[in-house]
Amino acid sequence: MIRSSLWFIRIIKICNHPLEISKNLYAQYLAQSDQLQAAARIQQDAIDLLQRFQMQPRLPSAQTFLSQLDKQLSSQQADLFDLQPVRITSAPLPGQGSIAVFSLSNLASSENHFELSLNGQAIEITTRSPDTSIDPEFTHEQQALKFDLKAAATDQGSASQTETSLSAHEQVLIEVHAAPELFENGDQSIDIQVTLDGQQQQAELCLQADAGAANIAVIDAIELIDNPYYLVSIFHSISSINDSPQTIDLRAVSSQPTRIEAYNSQNQLLFIDAEGNGDFNDPGDMIHCALSPDLSPRILTEANTTQIEFRYQPHTPTVERVDIQIQTRQDTTEASWKTQVIDWIQPQGN
DSSP states (O other), rough: OOHHHHHHHHHHHOOOOOOHHHHHHHHHHHHHTTTTHHHHHHHHHHHHHHHHHTTTGGGGHHHHHHHHHHHHHHHHHHHHHEOSEEEEEEEEOOTOOEEEEEEEOSSSOOOOOEEEEEEEEEEEEOOOOTTOOOOOTTTOSSOEEEEEEEEEOOTTTEEEEEEEEEOOOOEEEEEEEOOOOOOOOGOOOEEEEETTTTEEEEEEEOOOOOOOOSEEEEEEEEEEOOOEEEEEEEEEEEEESSSSSSSEEEEESSSEEEEEEEEOSSSSSEEEEESSSSSOOOOEEOOEEEEEETTTTEEEEEEEEEEEEEEEESSSOOSSEEEEEEEEEEEOOGGGEEEEEEEEEEEOOO
């Protein structure tokens, strides 16, 4: 701290226009000390002085520095939280509903207070009370905010707002439960918005009415934004028309090297595919569930719906879209793997 102060005093003494240049240098000092808001305020003062004394030649460089500070501030604020995925498209089997799961992560090193809103047309949106018991087929250790969707009049809009506080680096799940009768009214959509100190992030839930008949299906496709700092969690529903449990083989195959982890509804590890190629013979691969004869992961699905959590992290920051195929099979031949849905990981800034 003493060395920094001496450095500041030294640069002030060499200034040949003390007031304006001192403010400009002080703004640079604050920026180097990661005090961006204070730096932007001081730099704006320096620009005001330049304009007041009609020192036009100095204005472009001063304004460029202020613009750089504003961009850094915007980037810093945008990284305070993360709402994922940005879009879920859910198409349940006939006669069934759906559970779409979003996650809100506080990336800041301090507690933050968030405002959350859901909006839709021809849909009734209600918030479940916090003490509602978690569904037996879908239990997670994280806390969850839960919303129910039901059909409403076609000209009736609906909205639901709530607030939540998250400690530093804490995550909350946002569960949206759509009733089966909702899908009888055609395709629907819900907009989800999270606000923190004027900064907003949005996500969309698309409900598709005609999924077609199938014995077993992964009913949701997911689009998320790459975050190179942590594995992003997404949740897939595996639905069946049978009322009794079944076994299926499950894997995820990525279009570029990606670490893929899978967990069951009790948050127990199922497998890790370190490369994301679906082969499970690379260093770092791990299977903690039953095995098929060719050593692929085999899971037991519960009656009607099973929730599987996947966590994705491409090996390098993405510059183009990454496609991840969620595949299942019910026998042991390689050719019988069926791509159920394709998840997209979009590069940041798209």
